[in-house]
Amino acid sequence: MSQRNKRVMKTSALTNIESIVNKLKNNMSPPQLIMIIFFALIWIGAILLALPLSSSTGTSIGLLDALFTATSAICVNGLIVLDTGTVFSTFGQIIIMILIQVGGLGFMTLGVMVAIILGKRIGLKQRLLIQQATNTSSAQGLVKLSMYIVLIAFAFEALATVVLTLRWQNDLGWGQAIYYAMFHSISAFNNAGFSLWTDSLTPFIGDPVVNLTVITLFVIGGLGYIVVVDIFRKRSWRKLSLHSKIVLIGSFSLYLFGFITIFLIESWNPSTFADLSFGERIWASLFQGTAPRSSGFNTIDIGSMLATSQFFIIILMFIGASSGGTGGGIKINTFVVLVLATIQTFRGGGQIHAFERKIAEETVMRALAVVLSALAFVLGISILLSISEGILENHFLDVLFEATSAFSTTGLSMGLTSELSVGGKIIVSITMFAGRLGPLTLAFALAQKKRTSKIGYAEDHVLIG
Numbered sequence: 001m002s003q004r005n006k007r008v009m010k011t012s013a014l015t016n017i018e019s020i021v022n023k024l025k026n027n028m029s030p031p032q033l034i035m036i037i038f039f040a041l042i043w044i045g046a047i048l049l050a051l052p053l054s055s056s057t058g059t060s061i062g063l064l065d066a067l068f069t070a071t072s073a074i075c076v077n078g079l080i081v082l083d084t085g086t087v088f089s090t091f092g093q094i095i096i097m098i099l100i101q102v103g104g105l106g107f108m109t110l111g112v113m114v115a116i117i118l119g120k121r122i123g124l125k126q127r128l129l130i131q132q133a134t135n136t137s138s139a140q141g142l143v144k145l146s147m148y149i150v151l152i153a154f155a156f157e158a159l160a161t162v163v164l165t166l167r168w169q170n171d172l173g174w175g176q177a178i179y180y181a182m183f184h185s186i187s188a189f190n191n192a193g194f195s196l197w198t199d200s201l202t203p204f205i206g207d208p209v210v211n212l213t214v215i216t217l218f219v220i221g222g223l224g225y226i227v228v229v230d231i232f233r234k235r236s237w238r239k240l241s242l243h244s245k246i247v248l249i250g251s252f253s254l255y256l257f258g259f260i261t262i263f264l265i266e267s268w269n270p271s272t273f274a275d276l277s278f279g280e281r282i283w284a285s286l287f288q289g290t291a292p293r294s295s296g297f298n299t300i301d302i303g304s305m306l307a308t309s310q311f312f313i314i315i316l317m318f319i320g321a322s323s324g325g326t327g328g329g330i331k332i333n334t335f336v337v338l339v340l341a342t343i344q345t346f347r348g349g350g351q352i353h354a355f356e357r358k359i360a361e362e363t364v365m366r367a368l369a370v371v372l373s374a375l376a377f378v379l380g381i382s383i384l385l386s387i388s389e390g391i392l393e394n395h396f397l398d399v400l401f402e403a404t405s406a407f408s409t410t411g412l413s414m415g416l417t418s419e420l421s422v423g424g425k426i427i428v429s430i431t432m433f434a435g436r437l438g439p440l441t442l443a444f445a446l447a448q449k450k451r452t453s454k455i456g457y458a459e460d461h462v463l464i465g
Helices: 003-027 030-050 063-074 090-105 107-117 124-134 142-172 174-189 208-223 225-234 242-266 278-293 307-319 332-346 361-388 393-407 422-437 439-446
Strands: none
Touching: 030 063, 030 090, 030 422, 063 090, 063 422, 090 142, 090 174, 142 174, 142 208, 142 225, 174 208, 208 225, 208 242, 208 278, 225 242, 242 278, 242 307, 242 332, 278 307, 307 361, 307 393, 332 361, 361 393, 361 422, 393 422
């Protein structure tokens, strides 16, 4: 066969592949495309982490453990089956750091930044993808929003890196301090919870610099970019959107409630607070009362906490962060909408409102769908894990904690994750993936095209309660 014929055949094959890819892109909805790209990124990360170069011993960690770690990193979860600081080489840790950054910022946001740098035009299809990835209600101004997101993330991460470098340079030296500061800043802002220390941040339980820096990072990341940009743009409480007001009030109310509850309960626990000073107890309660909203870091051993505190943390993890942020869970705005709807129902029904603004009935129904689907998913995963891991009935709290942590992309663990079986690792990986995409996004991605019923039914009543 001549060289000319080979070139023609090669060109024809490439054209056919490109045609198939374009057809798939045109026939897929934004949620479906997001799911596929996330899945592809996880496998790319898994292959890189499975390389001997990524291991500190020069021996591959195996594809399953690499896949679990890549899923946890790209889904900004933080659950680990291998210690990040000792098992992975510097190359492997950098791969994890990149996966966290891409997963936290969102591949579409980074894609927009690259496209703008290269002078590319952002079309309607790309704008719809950005809208779905950032959980915004409008496709207008999304390119500018994406640039704001990148600038905000890099600014906070850079500032935190400087602060933590100055704090750790006496203990680690300048080179290692810069590296550790950068890794933990990226991990904290993206609510990932990966740490290069085996015991997370427990060595700094009473350190005000580390505590304040890390808390600030994961709180701002958890509030959501839409809220942060809204604050920067308007700089007035009255001008903020209803979404921003609900997120801010709901978040800080839950942070305060979490701090007080952990402090009061764990003060009776000799395994956690017995050897701590009053100041250290305050810092530990503040950190552990805010971290379950999706951070994944810990300054006290979660497994040593009282069962009451552990169950309370499960509730906080399930609620999670805010829509459009780097955290997971059902989202604080979803939780607040359902609370407002419940209060209004107890008052006799009528219009659901907040801050002199009406909340649409469709919003309430979506919130209810999110909560019920998330609850069903977590309970289902808990049952599967209890079977795969052979957990006895009196240890079911461990399973429920791990399942909630995986789904809410929090990353806190009572110790079960490091002991997972092969089946358990696969179950938790799927849970982290589903939790990062969100129950509604996943449902929309898998759903068929919407069908409008041509039949109208007569209204009737069903007894409730």
